[in-house]
Amino acid sequence: MKKRMIANIFLYMLALILAAITIYPLLWVFCGAVNTVPQMGTISIIPSGVTFDRIVSLFTEYNFEKYFFNSFVYAVAAMGISLLFNSMAAYAFARLSFPGRDKIFAVYLGTMMIPFSIIMMPLYLMIREMGLNNSLWALILPGMSGAYGVFMLRQFFRGIPADLEEAARIDGLGYWGIYTRIVLPLSKPILLTQAVLGFSGSWNNYLWPTIINSKEDVFVISQGLSMFSSYNETDWNATLAGSAISMIPIIIIFAVFQRQLVEGIKISGMKG
Numbered sequence: 173m174k175k176r177m178i179a180n181i182f183l184y185m186l187a188l189i190l191a192a193i194t195i196y197p198l199l200w201v202f203c204g205a206v207n208t209v210p211q212m213g214t215i216s217i218i219p220s221g222v223t224f225d226r227i228v229s230l231f232t233e234y235n236f237e238k239y240f241f242n243s244f245v246y247a248v249a250a251m252g253i254s255l256l257f258n259s260m261a262a263y264a265f266a267r268l269s270f271p272g273r274d275k276i277f278a279v280y281l282g283t284m285m286i287p288f289s290i291i292m293m294p295l296y297l298m299i300r301e302m303g304l305n306n307s308l309w310a311l312i313l314p315g316m317s318g319a320y321g322v323f324m325l326r327q328f329f330r331g332i333p334a335d336l337e338e339a340a341r342i343d344g345l346g347y348w349g350i351y352t353r354i355v356l357p358l359s360k361p362i363l364l365t366q367a368v369l370g371f372s373g374s375w376n377n378y379l380w381p382t383i384i385n386s387k388e389d390v391f392v393i394s395q396g397l398s399m400f401s402s403y404n405e406t407d408w409n410a411t412l413a414g415s416a417i418s419m420i421p422i423i424i425i426f427a428v429f430q431r432q433l434v435e436g437i438k439i440s441g442m443k444g
Contacts, residue, residue, distance in 0.1 A: 198419065204412030212408045226413040235388065236414065239396030243375055244421075246308055246392055250315040251370040255363060257317040262325030263351050267337070277326075284319045288379070296383055310384040311392070315374060321366050328362040329355060364432045372422050393418045 199217040208221035230236040264270075265277045295314055296305075304310045332355060340350045356363070378394035385391065391399070397414045426433065 198423075201412050201419070202416045204409050205416035206413075207409055210409060226410045227417065229410065230414055230417065234396070235391075236393075236396060236417070238389070239391050239393040240417070242308060242390055243393040243418075246311045246381075247371045247374040249308070249312045250374040251367050253312065253316050254318060254321060254370050255366055258321035258366065259325055259356065259359070259363070260351070261317060261322045262329055263347075263355055265322065266326045266329035267355075268347070281319050281323060292380075292383065299384055306385050306387045306390055308390055311374075311377075311381055314380065315370075321370070324366065325359070325362060328359055332358055361432055361435050364429060365435075368425055368429055368433050371425065375418075375422060 196217065200215070203217045203219050204212075205227060206222045206224060207219035208223050209219075265273060299305055299310045299313070304313070336354055336358075337350050340354050345353065376394065377392070378398075381392045381395055382398075385395070388399075393414075397411060397418065
């Protein structure tokens with residue numbers, strides 16, 4: 173009993189240390205956002221004084237609200253479209269029988285091994301030929317589907333009892349009816365996990381928006397931050413203020429849905 177108590181205390185202390193290491197950079201950024209003195213060069217997370225002038229200047233002197241809006245539209249649209257296509261593809265691979273299904277799925281999973289730098293140029297040329305560069309569609313369309321999302325959903329769908337689908341077929345439902353009325357309602361945990369991961373991935377994306385969009389009207393928040401730091405080469409606290417604002421939606425989402433996120437990832441790996 174005593175050994176177990178000591179082990180628990182050790183684990184709690186280790187968890188606190190890891191949490192402090194993880195949270196410290198976030199606190200440092202938020203400190204710099206409101207600090208009255210330059211934050212660069214110090215490790216303190218307690219501001220010498222508090223001011224919100226830099227945060228206000230983001231919205232009064234720059235188009236930060238436009239960057240924020242573009243990022244929100246991009247992240248929500250990419251998340252919604254990818255959920256639709258990933259779930260349909262996952263249902264097909266999990267439940268439908270057609271020639272070469274498993275081989276096609278294996279090849280599709282193999283695309284996860286291809287670095288983005290390899291497909292970056294062909295993707296850029298394709299979007300440009302479609303006339304979609306310098307638009308939000310140029311950001312949304314390439315993320316319509318992904319092998320990792322299809323894999324996670326397929327694993328979950330395979331764990332849904334087949335008897336439910338058989339009963340639905342007896343009642344006259346076809347594949348689309350089973351998918352929309354049976355499969356999707358039972359897949360809320362994994363769909364929510366996909367939604368959170370998809371939103372955060374699009375929100376934090378910097379490389380592809382920088383490649384495909386050069387007009388400031390369609391800049392996302394990550395591009396806006398890079399421009400802002402170039403405008404203010406010596407005022408790093410202003411850049412930290414923008415970074416702090418950009419982190420708020422992601423922090424809120426993970427704080428609200430952290431339990432469902434962990435549960436969705438866990439059950440997607442256990443089922444199937």
